[in-house]
Amino acid sequence: MLLRPDPEALRVISYYLGRVLLVMAGVAVLPLAWAVIGREWAPAASFLLTVGAFALVGALVSAAPPREKHLGLGHGMVVVALAWLIAPALGSIPLALSGHFGSFLDAYFDGMSGLTASGSSLVNDVDHLAPSLNFWRHLLQFIGGQGIVLAAVSVFAGGVGLSMFHGEGREDRILPSVTSTARFIWLVSGIHLVFGVLLLGSVAYFGLGFTPARSLFHGLMTFFSSFVTGGFTVQSTSIGYYHSVLFEAATMVFMLAGAMSFSLHYALWRRRGRLQLLRDLETRALAVTMAGTMVLLMLGLATLGLYRSVGSLARQGLFHIVSAHTSSGFTLVPSTEIAQWGGLAFVGLVTAMFLGGMASSAAGGLKALRVGLVAKVLKDQVKRVLLPDRAVVPSVYQQGGRRRLTQQAAQAALLVTLLFVGLCAVGTAVGMAYGYPLQQALFDSVSAATNGGLSAGIYGPHMPVVLEVTYILQMWLGRLEFVAVFALFGFVVSGVRGR
Amino acid sequence: MTTEPRRRRGILREAAGEAWGLLVEVIVVGLAALVALAVAALVLLVA
DSSP, X not given: OOOOOOHHHHHHHHHHHXXXXXXXXXXXXXXXHXXXXXXXXXXXXXXXXXXXXXXXXXXXXXXXXXXXXXXXXXXXXXXXXXXXXXXXXXXXXXXXXXXXSSSHHHHHHHHHXXXXXXXXXXXXXGGGSOHHHHHHHHHHHHHHHHOHHHHHHHHSOSSOOHHHHHHTTOOOOSSSSHHHHHXXXXXXXXXXXXXXXXXXXXXXXXXXXXXXXXXXXXXXXXXXXXXXXXXXXXXXXXXXXXXXXXXXXXXXXXXXXXXXXXXXXXXXXXXXXXXXXXXXXXXXXXXXXXXXXXXXXXXXXXXHTSOOSHHHHHHHHHHHHHHHHTTOXXXXXXXXXXXXXXXXXXXXXXXXXXXXXXXXXXXXXXXXXXXXXXXXXXXXHHHHHHSOTTOOOOOEEESSSEXXXXXXXXXXXXXXXXXXXXXXXXXXXXXXXXXXXXXXXXXHHHHHHTTOOOOSSOOSTTSOHHHHHHHHXXXXXXXXXXXXXXXXHHHHHHHHHOO | OOHHHHHHHXXXXXXXXXXXXXXXXXXXXXXXXXXXXHHHHHHXXXX
C-alpha cells in the first residue's frame, strides 16, 4: 500500500527547494554585474529579471518553514530532482530573451545542457552573443558541474544531510561532514580556476596573440567549460577555433582534472597513498578504457584515410578521446565531419562517451568505478565456472584500500549500467522514428544520456520538439544518475494514489 | 612555536601539496600525448 505524503513532507521539500533557488538567485547576480560593467543593457535587464525570478520563486516555495528541518533520504532526492528541473527553466530566461534562440524550449535545452555540463547547444550565432550571456552559459556549466545543491550546501551550512549530496550523483564524503566536503570541492575548483585562467590565458596571449582582455575572457570561459567537463565555447568552431596544440593540451589538463574524483584530488594534494591510487580499480579501469577507445578511434580514422601523418592522427585521436571519455564535448572538427567517422572510429568515440569519467567527479557517463565493478563481476563469474566446485573465489578489489565486492554493490553497478543502456536505447529509437540513421541517432542519444556534448549533427534549432524534449530528459536523468528522478516519480505517484 | 608561524607553515604546506597535484595533472597529459604518438605511429604502420 502506498502512503500519501503528509503536508509536513511537502513543507520540508519546498523549504529546501526554495533555499537552493535562492542560492541560484545569488549566482545570477554575477552575470548581472558583468553586464552592467560591460554596459550591455539589454542582457542586464534580462539578468535582473532572472535574479528576481529565482528570488521570487525561491522565497515563495520556502515561505512556510517546516516544524522539523530534518531532510530524509527520499525527500532530499525529490528536492534535487525538482531543483534540476526548475533551475534550468529560470536560468534560461536571459538566453530566451537574447534573440539567439528559436524558442523558449531551445533556450531551456541550453539551460539544461549547461547545468548538466553536457555542452550541447542550440544557440544561433554564438560568435556574436553578448559576453555577459556567454559568461552566464559558462557559469551555469560551472555551477551545475559542481552541483547546484553542492553550491547551496556550501552557503547554508548544516541542515542538509547526505540525501541531497547523493542525489547529485556524489557517492563519497571526503571529509567528515557534507559541508566540509563541499567546501573542499570549492577549494579545489578555486585553485584550479586561478591556475587554469593563468595557463589558458597565457597561451592565448603569448601563443595566439590575443589582447589581454580577450585572453582573460577566453581563458576564463574555457576553464569554466573544461574543468566541469562541460563543452560550451564562445565560438561555433569549439576548440578547433584556436588552431593551437598548446591550447588543446592545456584544455586537456583541465578536462582530465574535471573527470578525476574529488577523493583522488584529495589524495594527490594531501600526499596520502599516491602510489595506492595507481592500484585502485577506478584508476585502472579509466586508464584501460581510455587507451582502448583511443586505439579504436585511431584505427578507425586511419582506415578512413582522414589523417595520414603521425602528428595529426595522434592530435585528433587523443583530443577527441579525452573530450568524449571525460564527457566534455569539445571538438576540433565540425559535427558534420564527426558524422562521417564511421566504423571503428564511431565505436571508439561512442564507447568512450558511454563509459565517462570517475565517480564523484564532474564527468558524466557510466563512470569508471562501475565499469571496473562490472568487469570484476564478470571475471569472478568466469573464474567460478572454470574452477572446481569447492574452490572459493575471493571477491575483493582495491579502491582506497582493500574492499570486498558485496552483492549489493555488484547489483547496483549492473543496474545503473542497464538503466544507462536503456536510456540510450530510448533516445536512439526516438531519433530513428524521426528518420535519422541508426549511427547518427545512437551517437546523439548516447551524448545526451551521458552528458557528453558531442554531436553527429542532429542537435540543432530545427530538430523535432519531441526529440528535443527526449534529449532534455536524457540529460536530466543521466546527470542525476536516475535515483533522484525515480524518487520524484515515486513521490508523485504516492501523492496521487496513496492513502 | 606560536600560532601564527605554525599557521603560515600549514598554508605553505597546503599550497605545495596543491601545486604537486596540478603538476601531476600536467605530467599525465604529457604522458598521454607520448602514448598517443606511439599508438598513432603503430596504427599508421599497421593500417
